[in-house]
Amino acid sequence: MKKVTAMAMTAVLALGMLAGCGKGDSKDTAKSDAGSKDTKQEAEGDVTTITYWGWDTNWYEPMFEKFMEENPDIKIEATNVAYSDYFTKIQQAIASGSELPTMVQQSCTLIANYKELGVFEDLTSDPYNVDPDIFFDFIKDRAMTEDGQLIGIEQSVSPSAIAYKRDLAKEYFGTDDPEELAALFQSTDDYITKGKEVNEKSGGDAYLFHSSGAVAEWLYFADSTELQTGDTVNFTEKMTPVMDTLVKMRDNKVVDTFENGTPQANATYADDNHLFYPCPNWAISYYIKANDADGEGNWGLMMPATGGYSCGGCSVGITNTSTDAEKEAAWRFMKWAFLEQGGVDTAKESTDYYVPTKEFYEDPSYASGADPFFGGQDVGGFLYGEIAQSIVIPTPSIYDQTVIDIRDLLANAVMSDSDLDTQALIDKGLEECANRITDSDIKVK
Known part of the structure; x- marks a missing residue:
């Protein structure tokens, strides 16, 4: 617990990555219409009252x-709790x-820290008996402890690719076909070579990517290197x-x-000067469609070279301090939300969230279908x-959020100081x- 407290109390001061967990009302402890936080269980005939803390209003309000x-x-x-305050609370x-x-609600970038708290029900045990193999392979173990306890179920999956503007792709690369574009970009060096050509052809007006932070997020999460070993x-x-x-791109x-x-x-999503956008599934609604209202038919999605x-995600767990009645009620909700058709359809229709449970994808109509916005x-x-x-996905570390915060700092620094090379950025x-990871038992190299 000491290790978790020393690191995570600092880490959560930054917003970190809200992605995939929604971007609901960030006002600390704002009460939703679903109820207040003051009473955990009350006698209302046969009604059992349970409580939830979260920041993802766009998910929990329609679901509840x-x-x-x-x-x-x-x-x-x-109770709505700001993401930046959540783990500390x-x-x-x-x-x-x-x-x-x-x-x-358990953020994926702090999931290793949640595992060490010891306050969650093991969802593989009675009365839950969840088999992790029902979930996508890449995500089924993320909320599982080393001794095999499953402390939460993922709200949704966050598969990610590269989105692009079709008109600009045709202009600069001669095609807007996603497979043909993927064939042109088979390594990170290809992005640099062709991105340079785009800038030169446009007279310096156009860029392949709009943000070093977005590129850093993509490259970081696409790398399967383990952040922590021992x-x-x-x-x-x-x-x-x-x-x-990033240095080469700059x-x-x-x-x-x-x-x-x-x-x-x-605002760049609607302009004519930026072509490619690293694109988690949630970014389609939150960024692309939200910021390019007139862009229907002009977007495509391609496989990244990586x-x-x-990118993103949260799980939901049940606290072991709750009463048996509360646990039973919470499980009824979670089973409905993630394992039953009614809840799965509600998440899709109200929030555009897709559950990690594989069986629902056996029905092609669940996730597949032509998207007019994407041509x-x-x-x-x-x-x-x-x-x-x-x-x-690499094995989660209790230092994930700390290093992600540092990554974002460096991604901004590389653009603000053109003299910074790769080694200078790594040294920084x-x-x-050294300032943020202070546990004497941990080596950083």
């Missing part, structure tokens, strides 16, 4: 509303002996390929200077078929690691 409509004997009270509740919520954090090995590519005018996720960066990757491309079939089958990152 629909579930309670169908299950009037269960009431779910949701959980830790503080444990340390003070305060009540934990019945259900906890008592060693492999920062240099993990981060060098990312920074080396020097060859392949990537623009926008900070990922800002209004200015989001192969498919996973009739079968985006779902591509993401949840070809992409999902190619994903490899190692300095940050």
Whole structure:
């Protein structure tokens, strides 16, 4: 617990990666319409009241509303907690002996830290008896402890690819076909060579990518190198390929200077000067369709040179401090949400979330189908078929969020200081690691 507290209390000060867990109302402890946080279980005839803390209002509000409509004997009270405060709030509740919520939202970048808290039900045991093999192979073990306890079920999967603007792809590469484009970009060097050509042909106006932060996120999550092996954090090995590519992209005018996720960066989705966007499945709704209202038919999705990757995600767990009645009610919700058709359809229709449970993909109509916004491309079939089958996720580390925060810092630095080369960036990152990873038993190299 000491190791987790020392690291994670600092790590969660940054927003980190909200992606794949939604970007709901960020006001700390704002109460949703689903109820208030003050009472964990109350006597209302035969109604069992359970509680939930989360930041993902776009998911939990429609899901809870629909579930309670169908299950009037269960009431779910949701408290909205800012992502940046969430893990700290959980830790503080444990340390003070305060009540934990019945259900906890577990960010994928802190999942290793949640495993060490010891406050979650093992969902492979009675009465839950979840078989992890029912989930996609690349994600089935992420919320599992070393001794085989499953502490949560993923809300959705986050397969990721490269989105592109069809008109600009035709202009600069002569094709907007996703397979033909993927054949042109088979290595990271191809992005640099062809990205330089784009900038030169446009007279310096156009860039292949809009943001070093977006590129860094893609390259980092597409790399299967383990961040931590034993008592060693492999920062240099993990981060060098990312920074080396960013330096080359900067020097060859392949990537623009926008900070990922800002209004200015989001405006580029509708312009004529940026072609490619690293694209987790959730970015289609949150970024592309939200920021390019007139772009229907002009977008495509292609396989990255790195192969498919996973970017984002959260799991939901049940606290072992809850009463048996609360656990039973929470499990009824989770089973409905992730394992039963009604909840699975609700998540798809209300939030565009797709569950990790493989059996639902046996029905082609669940995820597949022509998307007019993407020129009739079968985006779902591509993401949840070809992409999902190619994903490899490294073993989670309790230092994931810390290193991701440092990665984002370096991705901004590489664009703001053209004198920084790869080694200087790695040295800067190692300095940050020394300040943030203070456990004497851990070596950073």
